[in-house]
Amino acid sequence: xxxxxxxxxxxxxxxxxxxxxxxxxxxxxxxxxxxxxxxxxxxxxxxxxxxxxxxxxxxxxxxxxxxxxxxxxxxxxxxxxxxxxxxxxxxxxxxxxxxxxxxxxxxxxxxxxxxxxxxxxxxxxxxxxxxxxxxxxxxxxxxxxxxxxxxxxxxxxxxxxxxxxxxxxxxxxxxxxxxxxxxxxxxxxxxxxxxxxxxxxxxxxxxxxxxxxxxxxxxxxxxxxxxxxxxxxxxxxxxxxxxxxxxxxxxxxxxxxxxxxxxxxxxxxxxxxxxxxxxxxxxxxxxxxxxxxxxxxxxxxxxxxxxxxxxxxxxxxxxxxxxxxxxxxxxxxxxxxxxxxxxxxxxxxxxxxxxxxxxxxxxxxxxxxxxxxxxxxxxxxxxxxxxxxxxxxxxxxxxxxxxxxxxxxxxxxxxxxxxxxxxxxxxxxxxxxxxxxxxxxxxxxxxxxxxx
Amino acid sequence: xxxxxxxxxxxxxxxxxxxxxxxxxxxxxxxxxxxxxxxxxxxxxxxxxxxxxxxxxxxxxxxxxxxxxxxxxxxxxxxxxxxxxxxxxxxxxxxxxxxxxxxxxxxxxxxxxxxxxxxxxxxxxxxxxxxxxxxxxxxxxxxxxxxxxxxxxxxxxxxxxxxxxxxxxxxxxxxxxxxxxxxxxxxxxxxxxxxxxxxxxxxxxxxxxxxxxxxxxxxxxxxxxxxxxxxxxxxxxxxxxxxxxxxxxxxxxxxxxxxxxxxxxxxxxxxxxxxxxxxxxxxxxxxxxxxxxxxxxxxxxxxxxxxxxxxxxxxxxxxxxxxxxxxxxxxxxxxxxxxxxxxxxxxxxxxxxxxxxxxxxxxxxxxxxxxxxxxxxxxxxxxxxxxxxxxxxxxxxxxxxxxxxxxxxxxxxxxxxxxxxxxxxxxxxxxxxxxxxxxxxxxxxxxxxxxx
Numbered sequence: 001x002x003x004x005x006x007x008x009x010x011x012x013x014x015x016x017x018x019x020x021x022x023x024x025x026x027x028x029x030x031x032x033x034x035x036x037x038x039x040x041x042x043x044x045x046x047x048x049x050x051x052x053x054x055x056x057x058x059x060x061x062x063x064x065x066x067x068x069x070x071x072x073x074x075x076x077x078x079x080x081x082x083x084x085x086x087x088x089x090x091x092x093x094x095x096x097x098x099x100x101x102x103x104x105x106x107x108x109x110x111x112x113x114x115x116x117x118x119x120x121x122x123x124x125x126x127x128x129x130x131x132x133x134x135x136x137x138x139x140x141x142x143x144x145x146x147x148x149x150x151x152x153x154x155x156x157x158x159x160x161x162x163x164x165x166x167x168x169x170x171x172x173x174x175x176x177x178x179x180x181x182x183x184x185x186x187x188x189x190x191x192x193x194x195x196x197x198x199x200x201x202x203x204x205x206x207x208x209x210x211x212x213x214x215x216x217x218x219x220x221x222x223x224x225x226x227x228x229x230x231x232x233x234x235x236x237x238x239x240x241x242x243x244x245x246x247x248x249x250x251x252x253x254x255x256x257x258x259x260x261x262x263x264x265x266x267x268x269x270x271x272x273x274x275x276x277x278x279x280x281x282x283x284x285x286x287x288x289x290x291x292x293x294x295x296x297x298x299x300x301x302x303x304x305x306x307x308x309x310x311x312x313x314x315x316x317x318x319x320x321x322x323x324x325x326x327x328x329x330x331x332x333x334x335x336x337x338x339x340x341x342x343x344x345x346x347x348x349x350x351x352x353x354x355x356x357x358x359x360x361x362x363x364x365x366x367x368x369x370x371x372x373x374x375x376x377x378x379x380x381x382x383x384x385x386x387x388x389x390x391x392x393x394x395x396x397x398x399x400x401x402x403x404x405x406x407x408x409x410x411x412x413x414x415x416x417x418x419x420x421x422x423x424x425x426x427x428x429x430x431x432x433x434x435x436x437x438x439x440x441x442x443x444x445x446x447x448x449x450x451x452x
Numbered sequence: 453x454x455x456x457x458x459x460x461x462x463x464x465x466x467x468x469x470x471x472x473x474x475x476x477x478x479x480x481x482x483x484x485x486x487x488x489x490x491x492x493x494x495x496x497x498x499x500x501x502x503x504x505x506x507x508x509x510x511x512x513x514x515x516x517x518x519x520x521x522x523x524x525x526x527x528x529x530x531x532x533x534x535x536x537x538x539x540x541x542x543x544x545x546x547x548x549x550x551x552x553x554x555x556x557x558x559x560x561x562x563x564x565x566x567x568x569x570x571x572x573x574x575x576x577x578x579x580x581x582x583x584x585x586x587x588x589x590x591x592x593x594x595x596x597x598x599x600x601x602x603x604x605x606x607x608x609x610x611x612x613x614x615x616x617x618x619x620x621x622x623x624x625x626x627x628x629x630x631x632x633x634x635x636x637x638x639x640x641x642x643x644x645x646x647x648x649x650x651x652x653x654x655x656x657x658x659x660x661x662x663x664x665x666x667x668x669x670x671x672x673x674x675x676x677x678x679x680x681x682x683x684x685x686x687x688x689x690x691x692x693x694x695x696x697x698x699x700x701x702x703x704x705x706x707x708x709x710x711x712x713x714x715x716x717x718x719x720x721x722x723x724x725x726x727x728x729x730x731x732x733x734x735x736x737x738x739x740x741x742x743x744x745x746x747x748x749x750x751x752x753x754x755x756x757x758x759x760x761x762x763x764x765x766x767x768x769x770x771x772x773x774x775x776x777x778x779x780x781x782x783x784x785x786x787x788x789x790x791x792x793x794x795x796x797x798x799x800x801x802x803x804x805x806x807x808x809x810x811x812x813x814x815x816x817x818x819x820x821x822x823x824x825x826x827x828x829x830x831x832x833x834x835x836x837x838x839x840x841x842x843x844x845x846x847x848x849x850x851x852x853x854x855x856x857x858x859x860x861x862x863x864x865x866x867x868x869x870x871x872x873x874x875x876x877x878x879x880x881x882x883x884x885x886x887x888x889x890x891x892x893x894x895x896x897x898x899x900x901x902x903x904x
Binding site for chain 1: 481482483541542544548605606632646648650652657658659660661662663664665666667668669670671672673675676678679680682683684686690722726727728729730731732733734739742743746747748749750751752753754755756757758759760761762763764765766767768771772773774776778801802803804811812846847848849872875876877878879880
């Protein structure tokens with residue numbers, strides 16, 4: 001394909017442009033970066049216009065804008081809708097980065113920056129594949145782009161946008177690169193994503209901070225109380241204790257579990273990479289099953305009392321936690337959120353007050369491997385990588401996949417090119433040059449195979 | 453006494469000088485205030501020199517300095533050693549203060565500032581009582597002052613100073629105003645102080661922050677683990693579960709408990725003041741007993757993961773807690789610290805690493821009510837307040853009281869004038885004008901009665 005040759009000839013520029021995008025600190029979670037988020041949207045818009053897309057627009061929402069672009073070559077051809085996001089996770093804690101998070105550098109053939117993989121590097125592969133196919137007059141199908149700026153904060157406004165634009169977004173498959181493969185030796189396609197339920201809990205004891213000598217032992221300490229409440233949410237076997245939590249979980253068949261466990265995985269390498277002596281999870285399931293097909297609960301943040309330098313003998317007024325659960329089919333996220341909220345409120349002892357605030361959530365999703373989109377993706381990987389990809393179930397959530405299915409009635413293909421070592425959501429996030437370029441190539445083949 | 457008249461005539465200046473001292477942010481816990489801590493010491497030194505003290509000096513230590521001053525009138529007379537501290541607690545969180553913590557204001561006859569009560573207001577009463585007695589030629593005994601700058605961070609260097617200066621500090625009683633009375637209607641003298649053991653715990657799971665979708669359920673979350681460990685430190689009856697913790701606790705007799713419970717106390721008023729529906733503590737003990745004569749455990753601070761604005765789906769590498777226990781006779785603080793450290797290390801599961809760092813501590817102390825110093829204090833309060841004070845057991849700790857007993861072989865009289873509503877260690881700390889002036893008067897009487 002001429003597009004592959006075009007990629008070869010323009011590699012450096014493709015990288016330089018990605019670097020410019022990575023330099024923009026488009027952190028959606030933090031309001032002080034609001035201007036930068038928009039800057040990233042503008043950057044994309046300008047590039048789309050330059051490379052030959054039509055109807056490029058910045059679509060305003062109550063939050064961060066959505067960038068839309070398209071090229072319709074023939075109404076009779078299939079239409080691929082590409083979804084991605086240009087916003088990134090916060091980079092805190094900055095002091096743990098070896099190089100500044102918004103000053104991309106190459107080390108050991110990897111791009112280091114916040115968003116290098118999640119999702120700018122992966123999303124931009126699609127923009128460059130598009131550029132190559134258009135430049136070489138090899139675009140075999142219609143293509144539409146919907147790149148949002150709020151994925152990391154729950155895509156709150158995407159649902160309304162999609163519902164209000166069903167005609168504009170009409171398509172035959174949705175393509176997303178925001179997941180990872182097992183390894184560069186074992187390419188894979190994610191066919192299962194977990195759902196998400198996220199809540200914030202505030203426990204209040206006394207109406208003000210107190211001296212822990214004068215009042216300690218006499219009144220409940222909200223930190224101690226919060227710890228006990230959190231501890232009660234899971235038992236020693238690793239199961240979540242919230243009544244009803246597992247009711248709608250569909251167990252995999254023995255055969256499905258065997259298949260899943262065939263994927264290459266070394267527990268020793270896993271533990272060594274993470275620097276832990278032992279893993280810990282739900283009894284009766286392997287690590288791959290725990291992260292892939294079982295619902296889980298994590299406290300993502302906890303704070304209360306004095307957390308500065310030195311000692312302060314305070315019995316604080318409040319303690320807080322951010323808690324999330326990952327869901328599997330057929331758990332429904334609004335039901336689960338309600339369940340957890342009610343449970344936490346019910347187990348709160350009478351000597352504290354508890355406030356539970358739900359955050360964004362999303363439903364789990366599984367793609368069948370006999371779908372047209374999956375097959376095209378599988379062939380594209382086989383062509384570009386020389387190996388048939390393994391279908392996998394990931395622990396991550398992309399809540400809008402379920403949204404697309406319900407509203408647009410279209411399946412999604414998760415053609416991610418990331419690796420675990422990319423350390424997304426962590427300090428020193430990176431993305432391999434190999435994966436960036438191989439991804440552009442793979443995407444070009446996908447469009448070819450999907451259009452047959 | 454002429455000194456009381458002198459107090460009346462100089463009330464405003466006594467207040468203005470205290471305000472000047474309160475304006476100096478002498479926060480010992482935070483290294484960025486180091487210069488201000490010294491400034492406060494200098495302020496005291498200057499005032500001592502002005503009002504007729506001898507041998508006034510700033511005694512250097514490896515940390516913050518100690519201010520020493522004395523007036524020896526007659527070797528045959530008794531010597532009172534006054535201890536206090538010019539350092540203050542951190543004022544965080546600043547946003548909860550109604551007026552800036554280091555800009556004292558009067559509201560409703562109360563002085564509002566960090567340190568207004570603990571300990572500048574209370575300590576300065578002694579300086580002004582001294583000034584009055586010297587000015588009126590009514591000083592009936594020898595007096596020595598030892599005012600340190602590290603009480604809020606554990607008085608780490610005081611022990612060495614005291615041990616190196618036993619001759620200089622030779623005295624017949626130590627007088628301290630750093631505790632509180634039941635109320636202005638019910639003056640009291642603290643005869644029991646709890647000890648303190650303080651530790652910091654760090655729990656490490658994976659060697660870096662992880663994406664909670666990709667790894668959640670597969671590896672232990674150090675926040676969840678820390679919560680379970682903390683929760684296990686106390687049972688539902690309110691008892692600390694650490695083996696050996698209660699071994700050396702001396703139970704009060706039935707008669708002693710009855711006496712203690714005679715002190716004026718309204719559980720309804722207590723709950724209303726704190727805005728709580730219910731109290732919570734060790735089964736089988738009243739609130740007064742729980743805070744006064746039972747050992748207790750509190751988490752003073754906890755943090756881990758993402759605690760900023762919005763949601764971040766992180767499975768963090770680390771979680772931390774600051775934990776302290778208040779001790780009663782005859783628990784020994786270094787033993788208890790060792791006990792707690794060992795216990796926490798032993799209950800840490802194999803899928804995390806735990807690091808326990810002890811902070812400062814101190815032993816509990818109880819003063820007999822037939823001691824000469826106690827009697828003089830009781831008479832002084834009866835004279836100045838018109839009521840016989842009630843002897844009480846406080847939950848607070850002043851670790852150096854045990855130190856003074858061991859090294860200087862001298863008893864301490866806790867002649868504090870504070871009130872619970874002073875909210876020491878909290879935002880909007882205050883001290884009543886009534887208590888400030890009544891305290892100066894009481895102290896002058898104490899010296900009279902102690903010298904008889």
